[in-house]
Amino acid sequence: MKNIFTKIYNWVDERVKLEDLVKFMGKKYVPVHRHSIWYYFGGVSLFFFIIQVTTGILLLFYYKGSSDLAFESVQFIMSKVQFGWLVRSIHAWAANLFILSAFIHMFSVYFEKAYRKPREITWVTGMLMFFMCLGFGFSGYLLPWNTLSFFATKVGTDIAGAVPIIGEPLRTFIRGGDDVSGATLSRLFGFHVALFPGIFTILLAIHLILIQRQGISEPMHFEEQHSSEKKTMPFFPNFLLRDLLLWLIVLNVLAILAVFFPADLGVKADPFSSAPAGIKPEWYFLFMFQSLKYFPSHILFAEGEVVGILLFGAAGLLWLLIPFWDRKSSRGEQNRFVNYLGIFAVIFIIILTILGWRS
Amino acid sequence: MDNVQNQPVQKSRRDFLKYLLNLGIVGFAASIFYPLIAYLKPPKQNEVVVTSVSAGKLSAFEKDSGKIIRFGSKPVIVIRTASGDVRAFSAICTHLGCTVQFRKDLGTIWCACHNGKYDLNGKNISGPPPRPLDVYKAIIKGDEIIISKMT
Amino acid sequence: MNKIILSVMLLISSFMLAAQDKGKKVVDQCYVCHESLGSDEATLFKKDIHFQKGISCADCHGGDRQSDDMDKAMSKEAGYKGVPKGNEITQACIRCHASSEMMKKYGSKIPTNQFELLKGSVHGKLAIDGAERIVQCITCHNAHGIVEVTNPNSPVYPTNVPKTCGKCHDNPVYMRSYNPSLPVDQLQKYRTSVHGMRNAKGDPKPAECASCHGSHDIKNVKDVRSKVYPTNIPETCSKCHSDPQYMKEYKIPTNQYALYKKSVHGVALFEKHDLSAPVCNSCHGNHGATPPGVESISEVCGTCHALNAELFSSSPHKKAFDKQKLPECETCHSNHDIEKPTSKFLGVTPDAICSKCHKPDDKSKGYMVAKEMRLMIDSLASTEKIDSALVEEAEQKGMEINEAKFKLRDATQASMEARTMVHSFDEAKFNEVVNKGLTVTSSVKADASAAIHEYYFRRIGLGISVVIISFLALMLYLFIRRIEKKNANN
Structure with missing residues (x-):
């Protein structure tokens, strides 16, 4: 047994120089300090991505992306295909948890100021992946073609349409027509399974390569310490195995959630029926949806909603570009403003999500 | 330790x-x-035993036209003749099993695969089909066309 | 020349009359002259109730009733109108008949709303010439010689009403110009009905046109206010037929309305507002109202319950019932108080209807078939019940069971069909339908049980995989600890 593995390893090593890679990984260390726990959320997010790709491919074997067949095919997966319910439920649960862990990963990086020089590109690719996650969520939500998802998509695309100038063409582009229809389904299906995963994979590759290349960011207080005082852990195998351990736990949780709270199917969408009461977007859009409600109908010359959307756009841009305007952190100085801004963002998101949930 | x-x-x-x-x-x-x-x-897809199936409303079915409907897992062609009669046949060509279609210009049921033709009684009149199409029963109930198997 | 003679004659006669009636306060010169001329109008008017109440020709025709000079009396200056035309006729009548004061003056207690009612009725619409109403008062009541309604000579006295209405309604050419699709054979049919035959014999009590349709306020049949609108018919008929006093001499029951109200048909009509539910006239006919004959009941019921009637007619029961003069559907379902049939009707238990004729006897085919049919329909019903409980359980457990639920509809349909198929009284046909249902129920049962089984399978499967994953996690944890300890020791 062992000989075969060794032989294969040697065969590959001879040609690809695996040894360098192992050495390189072995030399990498993960800083150990009281905020080390947050390092794991990147890995957990990666795990969720792997799960999403796997279950997504499995669902593709049976899913049919047309308005006539989408609902029936999902119903087929849920009732006829062995473990179809499990695959779909895991896909649905992992999607939500993916976004949750991406949120946590993003804020931990933010508060640790790990985006500071030289890791600007890592931050930007991460943020772009986060936006894509939201896009994955939005496009995937419509695919079962049930009433709730149909109207949520309608509302969601309507909000996109309120953006000045580019809104109208954007809405038509997303919908593939004037209204949410079978064309929208085909389009979002294409985004969800081909376009987004392609782009995401490229971003993820850059993100991961950069982490390997630059090593894991040390907290700012580490820099002042002497190298002998720094507590570290080898990336390979210690940190990787811990990662795997966490993944196993996450998988267990996913399985339990999928069995006890399987994904709903609802009623097939009928474009001519009236919208059911209490249409709400998925929870990760809820804080934006809810805050748009609080804008007055008119602010100066513009519609309140438009102002709100523009504000969110500006905030997103500001957030994306933080490594470029937060010069202080890059110089190794404390930037209290960034901390306060981050705390405000967290509190804002939590409170509005709760408000949106309860309304 | x-x-x-x-x-x-x-x-x-x-x-x-x-x-x-x-x-x-x-x-x-x-x-x-x-x-x-x-x-x-x-x-496993369990084959549903279908004995009759609705082919839609008569009033919505133009004269001198035809359409394919699903009868269980098999296609059935329903034809409304110019005089208003409704007839139904198996849409499986008796030659090699392609799905036949109604050709208004030819006034026949026509198979695109090998140019087989059947008249509006399902009888094979030209091309390779060896025998007539299987006939289904078409009953008008109110305004609804009901297709069922010949017994 | 003629005119001179006429005037001379009038002059003479008026002198004579004037001499004769010197004692009276008011001399109606119109009547005096026209009567002496022997005109039909004057002759008729003599019997007219209006004449008896002292109403003059001039009250409707205008002119000076006191003047014996024809030119003067019938001059425009005197307000002479001649023969009223069109709506003027009715206007002349309602001068008094719409005024309670005027009517009181003549000591009459008849209502004063007839014109109001007429205006809102079908007859109050404009005639084809567009200038007048279709019907004026005189159309039905006559112009001269109007007598009280209670007088058998009145054209609106019950025995005369059919003929009066028939004047127009019997005339296809006339009716065509208003409503081409309205039949004109009502009178003809009426004469064949029990009501019509008694009416023809001079009995004023049986219903005539106005009894059901109303008189001044006749509405279109499709008008919800019409007394013959489907939902109003039972009450309209019951006005007489539920009045024991009124119906006493005819010796027929008076409880039909009460029974009907509780029947499936009554409930469908009054509670579910189903206008297609049969009312009195659906079975008895309207103008030709008469109870259906024993042999024709299945045809009458079959107008709606077509399949049941067809099956019955070709069943062995048809002949047997006819031979024994048993009314067809009615024997089992009764007539006015038809209740919703249940499977209890079927079979050989004491309360089952079959057992009324089919006495317990294992050699009797009818007895055995009834027993068997009941057994079959009960087993279908019970499996259906079990199935829907299973489906519900699976659904409550959150399983995707829509297909089985959909299939269950076929079982319901089969039991529905089976109920119809009972009327063939043919065991083979009946069993075929029931078996179709039983096939469905067994497949639904399998699906639902599989879904419930799946529910437990999922939990057990989860338990196993959680144990395995947790075990692996634990081992991994121990492994990590070992490596780290080794590192620490190094």
Whole structure:
């Protein structure tokens, strides 16, 4: 047994120089300090991505992306295909948890100021992946073609349409027509399974390569310490195995959630029926949806909603570009403003999500 | 723990741990691959026994036109003649099993695969089809066309 | 020349009359002259109730009633109108008949709302010439010679009403110009009905046109206010037929309305507002109202319950019932108080209807078939019940069971069909339908049980995989600890 593995390893090593890679990984260390726990959320997010790709491919074997067949095919997966319910439920649960862990990963990086020089590109690719996650969520939500998802998509695309100038063409582009229809389904299906995963994979590759290349960011207080005082852990195998351990736990949780709270199917969408009461977007859009409600109908010359959307756009841009305007952190100085801004963002998101949930 | 003293115990315990770890990996693989393989196994589609099926409203069915409807898992062609009669035939060409269609310009049922033609009574009149199309019963109930098997 | 003679004659006669009636306060010169001329109008008017109440020709025709000079009396200056035309006729009548004061003056207690009612009725619409109403008062009541309604000579006295209405309604050419699709054979049919035959014999009590349709306020049949609108018919008929006093001499029951109200048909009509539910006239006919004959019941019921009637007619029961003069559907379902049939009707238990004729006898085919049919329909019903409980359980457990639920509809349909198929009284045909249902129920049962089984399978499967994954996690944890300890020791 062992000989075969060794032989294969040697065969590959001879040609690809695996040894360098192992050495390189072995030399990498993960800083150990009281905020080390947050390092794991990147890995957990990666795990969720792997799960999403796997279950997504499995669902593709049976899913049919047309308005006539989408609902029936999902119903087929849920009732006829062995473990179809499990695959779909895991896909649905992992999607939500993916976004949750991406949120946590993003804020931990933010508060640790790990985006500071030289890791600007890592931050930007991460943020772009986060936006894509939201896009994955939005496009995937419509695919079962049930009433709730149909109207949520309608509302969601309507909000996109309120953006000045580019809104109208954007809405038509997303919908593939004037209204949410079978064309929208085909389009979002294409985004969800081909376009987004392609782009995401490229971003993820850059993100991961950069982490390997630059090593894991040390907290700012580490820099002042002497190298002998720094507590570290080898990336390979210690940190990787811990990662795997966490993944196993996450998988267990996913399985339990999928069995006890399987994904709903609802009623097939009928474009001519009236919208059911209490249409709400998925929870990760809820804080934006809810805050748009609080804008007055008119602010100066513009519609309140438009102002709100523009504000969110500006905030997103500001957030994306933080490594470029937060010069202080890059110089190794404390930037209290960034901390306060981050705390405000967290509190804002939590409170509005709760408000949106309860309304 | 003293490393030197516990060397032999350590060795065997380590092996035992590795053994358990491998066992766990095998079990884990099984618990992943069992559902995975079961998922990929094509589910059995139970054939639904259909005895009759609706072909829509008569008033919405233009004269001198035809349409294909699903009868269980088989296609059936429903034709409304110029005089208003409704007829139904199996849409499976008796030649090689293609789906036939109504050709208004030819006034026949026509198979695109090998240019087989049937008249509006389902009789094969030209081309390769060896025998007439199977006839289905078309009953008008109120404004609804009901297609059922000939008994 | 003629005119001179006429005037001379009038002059003479008026002198004579004037001499004769010197004692009276008011001399109606119109009547005096026209009567002496022997005109039909004057002759008729003599019997007219209006004449008896002292109403003059001039009250409707205008002119000076006191003047014996014809030119003067019938001059425009005197307000002479001649023969009223069109709506003027009715206007002349309602001068008094719409005024309670005027009517009181003449000591009459008849209502004063007839014109109001007429205006809102079908007859109050404009005629084809667009200038007048279709019907004026005189159309039905006559112009001269009007007598009280209670007088058998009145054209609106019950025995005369059919003929009066028939004047127009019997005339296809005339009716065509208003409503081409309205039949004109009502009178003809009426004469064949029990009501019509008694009416023809001079009995004023049986219903005539106005009894059901109303008189001044006749509405279109499709008008919900019409007394013959489907939902109003039972009450309209019951006005007489539920009045024991009124119906006493005819010796027929008076409880039909009460029974009907509780029947499936009554409930459908009054509670579910189903206008297609049969009312009195659906079975008895309207203008030709008469109870259906024993042999024709299945045809009458079959107008709606077509399949049941067809099956019955070709069943062995048809002949047997006819031979024994048993009314067809009615024997089992009764007539006015038809209740919703249940499977209890079927079979050989004491309360089952079959057992009324089919006495317990294992050699009797009818007895055995009834027993068997009941057994079959009960087993279908019970499996259906079990199935829906199973489906519900699976649904509550959150399983996707829509297909089985959909299939269950076929079982319901089969039991529905089976109920119809009972009327063939043919065991083979009946069993075929029931078996179709039983096939469905067994497949639904299998699906639902599989879904419930799946529910437990999922939990057990989860338990196993959680144990395995947790075990692996634990081993991994121990492994990590070992590596780290080794590192620390190094």
